[in-house]
Amino acid sequence: MASPHIGIIGGGIAGSTAALHFAEQGLQVSIFEQGPSLVDGPPICHLHAGGNLYREISEQQCIQLLKESIDTVKLYRHTLNVRPTVIAVPIQDQGQPEELFPRLQVIKKAYKTLVEKDPTNQVLGSPEHYFKLYSKEALLKLAQQETPEPDSLSGKSLDEWMIPFAQHTDLEKLKYPVVLVQEYGLSVFRLSATVNLALEQLPNCQVYTQTQVTGVEAQDKKWTIRYQPYDINQPIDLHQQATTVDYLINASGYKTGVVDDWVDKPRSRLVEFKAAYVTHWDTGSAMWPEVIFHGERGTPQGMAQLTPYPDGYFQLHGMTEDITLFEDGVAHSTEESSQPKLPVHLVNKIIHGWNEEQQTIRTDKAINHMAQFIPSFASATIGGKPLFGAQQVPGTDITLRAASVSFAGDNYARMEIVKASSALEAARQIEDQMRECGVYDDFSLAPKNVSSELKIEQILATACTLAEQRHYPIALAKVGGVKQDSD
Template identity: 80%
Template structure:
């Protein structure tokens, strides 16, 4: 049986993970990416191992995100920033902290069960310590303790992780209890470094970066992908080339509908443009947990998210229309086209970047949004350009977070992930469909797992180079939190 040639359009986290998965199996893979390197898209920063950032999603989605996150960490072992996340409900919010507790217990039990099935699933610390609750009195006591030496912290030093929070947050703005949960960070730069290094070592994977796919057509039972490449300054395009593949994976991110339209495979979806902001806070030199202040999405009181990195850098989300969200930032597909149309000014941001004025205004609003809970954060300054991009959401539910893949016919799959941790599960579902359709016999293949052979030094070195090339602070590529024990 001849092995199929797989064509993947899009080299973001979805396409790159699929390329790594199938190339590891020994299949021939060609991946096409517009940018200069793989995984250079929306602001991935959180593992979502339990979905606790999103109180509006179902328990089923939370458990699915937990399972997918564990598999993701096992594939990309140097990408995690090991530090817990604090979930707090502000006094002004309609929700109650107690509402979070049944779900936390379900996720904790699911994690315990996964660890009992396979000890290698224990990537989020001891399941017994998956979460802990703190009263106002306990936090006031912790606020009087000294900030611990970073070298003394482990992922299980729960009270010690809470000390910077207890010292800096205005506790009178919160309802209690406050939750600490073992949801960790994810480094987009170390993720990118891992796939770029690993795929570069696989001779059966052809990587086409700085390549524009300009059309796809069906030919017999195959697909012909028409593409052209351009040099770094995009002034010279090569003549059009054609690559014929047996199976087509559409991993085009927010542009997935363009390929759907080319091959007449209609699909309903949303596209949302979002941004996060890079700040530097002189007082933030301690090892911080990530902090989530819940709020109603799209209102001035939208969720505030503080993501820590080394060297006093923090990434901010504010789920309001003048910070992370945009007034006209959600577009819908139509009966005429599967590709939602974002406004021109947002597409221009994706292609050309932001003006300094835009960066400064929105970053300062993000700082002010955080300072209502952490007053001393008002002294933070702009630390770099925003992390931004557009994400697709299949269907019509803007709150959907656990999504993976859909199929049209026997040899076309769309990767429709919303969270980075869903990419590997989507690739596995495509593998299963390919086997069911007789593309190959798994008994003839040997899994390699090239990524596991990389060293932390290799990944860090490449991640720092990528951060530099993309004009972001090196801190975003470095290891945050503690070394997992």
């Protein structure tokens, strides 16, 4: 049996990870992406190795995210920003810190078990130090200590990370204890650099960037994919081409329903438009952890999230309808179409970007939202354009965070990830299904592991170039947190 030809529509984190997974095994892959480079979509900033940002999800989802995150780190080893995350519950919030403890213990035990099973799974620090609790008294003591210089931070002491938090946070506004957990950051630019560099070295993978797929048709147990060059300034049907594949992977992100409609495979889903904001804070030159102030989603007191980068840059989320969320930002599929339809003004943001007024108003609101807990953050300024995009959520539960893939027939799969860390697991499930259906067998392939051979220096150089090309500060591409070995 010849190696199957796999067609992947969508070059975001899901499609690119699938392309890398199958191409490194030696299969023939064609991947189609409208943007100028792969992984060019919505903001990714957090690994979610345990799901502690989300109180509303189940322990089962937390464990799934933990396992998937470990595998993601092992695949994309130079994309981590190694710094912990602070989880704080404000006094105004109805929740209690104690409600987090049972789940933290379950995740810690699961992590320990995974490390005992395979020592290479220890990518989040020691399982014994997966989390630590801090009383108000402990934070007041830490606030008296000298802030460590970035170069002196070893990462071995969790207390070091808490010093800037203790010094700048209004500790009177929190319930105790505060949690520090080993959930790390994830660099979308270094991840993008990894897949772009790796796939360039795999001649069996054809990457079609700046390419629009215009239709898909079933043909003799195969799929014909029609496509053309994509130029937003010249939306004319030019140079229409077609290729035939044995297996179709729909990794179209928020447009997944468009392909479902083409191939007549209905699916219920939600699409949500969200944004994060890039800020600069002169006081923020210290090595900060990520900080989460819990809050009820969609209310004026929604969760506030501070994600640190080098050189005083911070990414902000505020889970309110006038910061990260949008009043009309959730759309549902219908009986007539699997593709939810967002309002025109949000689609225009995705296609054309934001005007300066929109950018300024929402970034200022994000800064003020954070400053209610970290008062000195009020002096932060706009650091760049927003990170934004639409996210699909399969089914009808808007709080779902651990999702991977669904199938319709023997040779069609939808990658329906909600978090970046689920991409590799989705690709593996597709491989299993291909084997079960006889599409994929043990061919005489020549597997290559090019992604693991990439050096941090080349990834970093490419990541900084991508950040510049996409008009973001290069600080978002640099390595944040504790420096890892460069080998």
